[in-house]
Amino acid sequence: MPLVIGVVGLGGLGEGLAKVLLAGGAEVIGVDSDLDVLARVHHRLSGPQLSLATELADLKRADLVIEALPEDFLTKETVLRQLVEQCAPGTVFLTTTSTLPVAKLAIASGAPDRVVGLRYSIPPPYGQHAGLITTAMAAPEAIHLARRAVRLAGTEIVSLAGRPAEAATALLYACMNRTIALADAGYATVEDLDTAMKLGCGLRFGPLHLLDLIGLDTVRATLTTLHEITGSDSYLPSPLLDRMVERGHLGRKTGKGFHRYDDRGEIVPPPQAPAGNGEPREIRKAGVVGAGLMGRGIAEVLVVAGIPTTLIARTADKAEQAADRIRSSLTRLVHKGRMSEQDRQDVLARLTVATGYDTLADADIVIEAVAEDMDVKRPVLQGVDAVLKPGAIIATTTSSLSVTDCATATSRPADVIGLHFFNPAPVMKLVEIVRTEHTADDVHATAHALVKWLRKTAVDCADRVGFIVNHVLFPYLNDAIRMLDRTDVTVEEIDTAIVTAFHHPMGPFTLLDTIGLDVSLAILETLCAASETSEPAPAEELRRLVAAGHLGTKTGSGFRLANKGK
Secondary structure, X not given: OOOEEEEEOOOHHHHHXXXXXXXXXXXXXXXXXXXXXXXXXXXXXXXXXXXXXXXXXXXXXXXXXXXXXXXXXXXXXXXXXHHHHHOOOOOEEEEEOOOOOHHHHHHHHOOHHHXXXXXXXXXXXXXXXXXXXXXXXXXXXXXXXXXXXXXXXXXXXXXXXXXXXXXXXXXXXXXXHHHHHHHHOOOOOHHHHHHHHHHHHOOOOOHHHHHHHHOHHHHHHHHHHHHHHHOOHHHXXXXXXXXXXXXXXXXXXXXXXXXXXXXXXXXXXOXXXXXXXXXXXXXXXXXXXXOXXXXXXXXXXHHHOOOOEEEEOOOHHHHHHHHXXXXXXXXXXXXXXXOOHHHHHHHHHOEEEEOOHXXXXXXXXXEXXXXXXXXXXXXXXXXXXXHOOOOOEEEEOOOOOOHHHHHHOOOOHHHEEEEEEOOOOOOOXXXXXXXXXXXXXXXXXXXXXXXXXXXXXXXXXXXXXXXXXXXXXXXXXXXXXXXXXXOOOOHHHHHHHHHHHHOOOOOHHHHXXXXXXXXXXXXXXXHHHHOOOOOOOXXXXXXXXXXXXXXXXXXXXXXXXXXXXX
């Protein structure tokens, strides 16, 4: 006989659980007091093994009941007590919670021996990992049945319980809250915000899409709880989040959230808007100033795309070294079978290296990729401006300086735009396009056309320090460091929880070490200096590690020892 499993609360998590349990062969009884919710679930999941009801009394046949209600202790306590009263004496109860203490809920239910916690960070079927949280009061048979139900749902039981999972949730929910604030300010579109974070950080879901999957009401309730516990404004729900919840726009489960969803719960793409009002200018030749990692990476991308490019370095030796690095990179592509030897030779024929700006006179666009220091960039921009022909575009790759300041350093601010490539440029698909109040429409359109030509993805953002990715990412990394001071969780526990629970490619401390602690500190100081509230002020632990020369992977030690200390 199949297990009979009740699901109370058919929001994002409850609906997802019902779907995967049905797929696993269980009989599911879904209960929700909202008739519109029941109609939606019936439309999406109808089948002979599913029955829907509005009363808890309909769960009397259930072997196990999963409570999937919002993150509110009183609500969960009330429903758990009612379930204990109305269900059969042997029924086991799973309570879903991301921040509330399971032991306290178990005691409040009146049947602590039959209550087990279930923690999904991302609701199924999108999330395939969950933590099973047992208490000393839970009976072995209750734990056994809970494990059986979770396996039936196709979910892998992982260690997501306790403080590491709570820390991971707090970090990511603050990150989502920060992204909502950008959307509320009209800084970038919802689609561009999600695309930027997905491609810039290698995430499976953009933060606003993830928020829709979890449920805006669930996230707001959790943020409110975290704000009450910590007093930190990072957890004070954004006014936009409050407004959307009040309007009933709760995410995927209601069909409206930050994105819109069709009857099957799939995102409905918004109408495709034109990239700009102007006609793109013709690009036949390009230049890149800067022979470091970013400069030579961009030059490689340009010549591979078929654009003859001149790379400018400070000295002849540096120019030749950059050319050698590009040759080596292309040779690796040949060895991997991604490029033929003839194609490699054709690509290299389009590359010129030089030391003087005069070689850029016939370029249609020049991309500046020198150090993140306005005292360094200004003379470079002015030198390029002096030799370029009328109508040529100057792009700056700055990630933390004002594009407007870069533009006004030249005699042609209408021809200046920000093109923030991500490292390594040949691999990373994202480019943040930053236009200023001076940027001409056809320059903006040209930037979009060029990024498309390079087979990359462009997102538009206004000219502010940090743009999208750095503005959201580095406060999150800083929060992770500060959390070490507030809790007893370790670097490794937080990294593991973020990777396991939220499908991130790496945890915050591994990412900090990879970026470089000195680089991270410099970006945080720039963000802090530009903020009216002087936040995010770099964590003191970060300053101390940098001062001591522990800069991450490049020095062998940072928050972790490289290669486990070997």
